[in-house]
Amino acid sequence: MIVEERLRAMGLQLPPPLAVPPGVRLPFTPVRVVGDRAIVSGHGPQNADGSSAGPYGKVGAEVSVGEAYEAARGTALSILGDLSRALGDLDRIAAWVRVFGMVASAPGFDRQPAVINGFSDLVLEVFGPEVGAHARSAVGMAELPFGLPVEIEAEVTFRA
Amino acid sequence: MIVEERLRAMGLQLPPPLAVPPGVRLPFTPVRVVGDRAIVSGHGPQNADGSSAGPYGKVGAEVSVGEAYEAARGTALSILGDLSRALGDLDRIAAWVRVFGMVASAPGFDRQPAVINGFSDLVLEVFGPEVGAHARSAVGMAELPFGLPVEIEAEVTFRA
Amino acid sequence: MIVEERLRAMGLQLPPPLAVPPGVRLPFTPVRVVGDRAIVSGHGPQNADGSSAGPYGKVGAEVSVGEAYEAARGTALSILGDLSRALGDLDRIAAWVRVFGMVASAPGFDRQPAVINGFSDLVLEVFGPEVGAHARSAVGMAELPFGLPVEIEAEVTFRA
Numbered sequence: 352m353i354v355e356e357r358l359r360a361m362g363l364q365l366p367p368p369l370a371v372p373p374g375v376r377l378p379f380t381p382v383r384v385v386g387d388r389a390i391v392s393g394h395g396p397q398n399a400d401g402s403s404a405g406p407y408g409k410v411g412a413e414v415s416v417g418e419a420y421e422a423a424r425g426t427a428l429s430i431l432g433d434l435s436r437a438l439g440d441l442d443r444i445a446a447w448v449r450v451f452g453m454v455a456s457a458p459g460f461d462r463q464p465a466v467i468n469g470f471s472d473l474v475l476e477v478f479g480p481e482v483g484a485h486a487r488s489a490v491g492m493a494e495l496p497f498g499l500p501v502e503i504e505a506e507v508t509f510r511a
Numbered sequence: 512m513i514v515e516e517r518l519r520a521m522g523l524q525l526p527p528p529l530a531v532p533p534g535v536r537l538p539f540t541p542v543r544v545v546g547d548r549a550i551v552s553g554h555g556p557q558n559a560d561g562s563s564a565g566p567y568g569k570v571g572a573e574v575s576v577g578e579a580y581e582a583a584r585g586t587a588l589s590i591l592g593d594l595s596r597a598l599g600d601l602d603r604i605a606a607w608v609r610v611f612g613m614v615a616s617a618p619g620f621d622r623q624p625a626v627i628n629g630f631s632d633l634v635l636e637v638f639g640p641e642v643g644a645h646a647r648s649a650v651g652m653a654e655l656p657f658g659l660p661v662e663i664e665a666e667v668t669f670r671a
Numbered sequence: 672m673i674v675e676e677r678l679r680a681m682g683l684q685l686p687p688p689l690a691v692p693p694g695v696r697l698p699f700t701p702v703r704v705v706g707d708r709a710i711v712s713g714h715g716p717q718n719a720d721g722s723s724a725g726p727y728g729k730v731g732a733e734v735s736v737g738e739a740y741e742a743a744r745g746t747a748l749s750i751l752g753d754l755s756r757a758l759g760d761l762d763r764i765a766a767w768v769r770v771f772g773m774v775a776s777a778p779g780f781d782r783q784p785a786v787i788n789g790f791s792d793l794v795l796e797v798f799g800p801e802v803g804a805h806a807r808s809a810v811g812m813a814e815l816p817f818g819l820p821v822e823i824e825a826e827v828t829f830r831a
Contacts, residue, residue, distance in 0.1 A: 377624055378631040379647035383608055385668055390609045393648030448703055449710050451824075453650055456814040463816050464697055471698040487699035488713030488824045490773055491814025494616040494651025496623050504611075504648045508705055537784055538791045539807035543768055545828055550769050553808030613810055654776040654811025656783050664771075664808045 354441035357477055358431070365432035366397035372497070382437035387445070389437055391505040393453070395497075396425025397432075407498035411460025414500040419454065422501040423469030430505060431477075438509050447474055447485035448506040455500050456491030463489040470503055514601035517637055518591070525592035526557040532657070542597035547605070549597055551665040553613070555657075556585025557592075567658035571620025574660040579614065582661040583629030590665060591637075598669050607634055607645035608666040615660050616651030623649040630663055674761035677797055678751070685752035686717040692817070702757035707765070709757055711825040713773070715817075716745025717752075727818035731780025734820040739774065742821040743789030750825060751797075758829050767794055767805035768826040775820050776811030783809040790823055 358365065371377055383390045396404040410419040435441050452467030454460075467489035475483040485505075495502045518525065531537055543550045556564040570579040595601050612627030614620075627649035635643040645665075655662045678685065691697055703710045716724040730739040755761050772787030774780075787809035795803040805825075815822045 380644045383646035390646040392646040461818050484700045486703035486710040486712040493653040493813040540804045543806035545766050550806040552806040653813040
């Protein structure tokens with residue numbers, strides 16, 4: 352459990368499954384495992400109790416780049432939590448493949464990469480440059496569910 | 512042809528290939544088959560004659576959540592039509608993998624998941640919880656081609 | 672080197688790696704190779720010196736469809752440059768798989784396919800209809816990094 356020990360040493364904790372807000376129905380799986388691929392649904396950051404974490408709003412307006420960087424870092428932890436439950440052990444991850452970083456953007460805000468770096472930095476710190484390397488897009492959305500400022504979907508491969 | 516019988520029993524019909532509007536050129540394939548993967552281009556709902564189906568506009572403004580849910584359900588039928596032609600038989604689908612649901616969103620509209628549920632609900636009803644399970648994002652776009660309120664791209668794996 | 676000869680015969684040149692603007696940090700890889708798949712990060716067009724190429728702004732406002740078509744064509748060259756460095760030889764590409772074409776769109780602009788055709792047309796011209804065929808979405812983003820009017824991510828498979 353090298354990756355999970357590393358997270359603990361960094362003082363980071365993986366959140367439990369998303370506590371779905373009342374009245375909301377999410378008929379899909381957080382991680383779909385097919386062959387040696389694990390495809391990860393769009394995630395946002397969570398609180399320690401599993402609920403969706405703020406801040407909410409558009410980056411470049413209600414939410415600052417620094418806050419959105421932290422939200423992207425928190426999203427990495429949400430995704431690691433679901434990958435840990437889907438794969439049993441994060442050390443099974445063989446390669447990060449694709450990261451699609453979506454930033455709810457106020458008009459004229461074009462620093463999406465600075466936001467999604469919060470995700471990439473954590474993945475590279477925890478998994479190292481070989482396993483952690485990934486292709487990435489960081490782009491500006493009109494709106495995201497529940498007013499999230501950041502939503503990220505991803506794909507990894509893993510070892511049997 | 513279990514899946515196609517199930518669709519017929521539900522009174523649902525798969526539309527023919529998209530009737531491309533005059534003056535429009537779409538130089539790509541609706542479904543790209545590579546190995547055991549079928550990658551599905553962005554689709555919208557169709558009429559029975561293959562033409563693009565309305566309503567058009569932004570969800571949260573001209574188009575209601577209920578209408579957009581139906582558009583997402585219609586998009587599932589469009590995709591099933593193209594998958595049926597690409598694979599010969601929908602029973603060959605081994606696993607739904609990834610669904611990327613895009614909703615043209617009026618400012619402040621953040622219930623994209625409630626819209627894309629129209630797609631997920633149909634896939635799960637027709638394919639069941641094991642084959643039909645999928646990773647998903649449901650997000651808010653500034654604009655979609657031809658004024659579509661919903662566009663969905665997807666990936667499935669299939670059996671030889 | 673059939674593909675690269677064809678590009679030369681067309682008078683086209685592949686740009687060098689992206690010259691990252693000062694003060695920007697992009698902690699990801701332009702192409703992630705996993706098994707026989709090469710997943711390509713979001714790219715925009717480049718100048719011959721590797722810097723990001725204009726025009727900048729929203730399509731349908733500051734940027735015309737014709738200019739954006741050229742930007743999408745330039746993006747294809749950027750991606751081919753990075754694929755060439757990642758794979759050693761573009762002739763190794765076995766199949767174009769997925770093209771996700773993002774167009775920063777002014778309100779009401781819905782001709783994203785006409786823009787991303789600049790990418791698809793070049794790929795099909797250079798690789799031919801069998802290798803070059805691809806699934807595609809062409810959609811309207813609220814904002815793109817650095818004011819880009821077009822950003823494209825992609826996936827190809829390749830031969831050992």
